Amino acid sequence: MKKPQSVPVEQARKEFADLLDGTQHKGEFVQITRRNKPAGVIVPPDWFDTAVTALAENKELRRENADLKAAKEAL
Incomplete structure (x- = not known):
């Protein structure tokens, strides 16, 4: 399994629909960070x-x- 894309929470808010599309259609994983620390993960x-x-x-x-x-x- 490859390392997930890391996105700050502010960016994730702006790009949420696109991030969901990536996980749903491309099987991508996205790590959401807050203050450079993991805060959550979006998975397929x-x-x-x-x-x-x-x-x-x-x-x-x-x-x-x-x-x-x-x-x-x-x-």
Whole structure:
């Protein structure tokens, strides 16, 4: 994955529609900065969906692992 474009919040306000077009149609990532520090990220919708699904699956796997560990320790 390539490094996201970095845009100050003031510029992002002015170019918001264009930034959304870039993420939606070109698959670009945009990092929004405030005082040269990351403040947010605009990502393509499919990437977001994939990330949310992966996080949910990871959480479930951690829960199952903790349950297995607890069961093993109870033996």
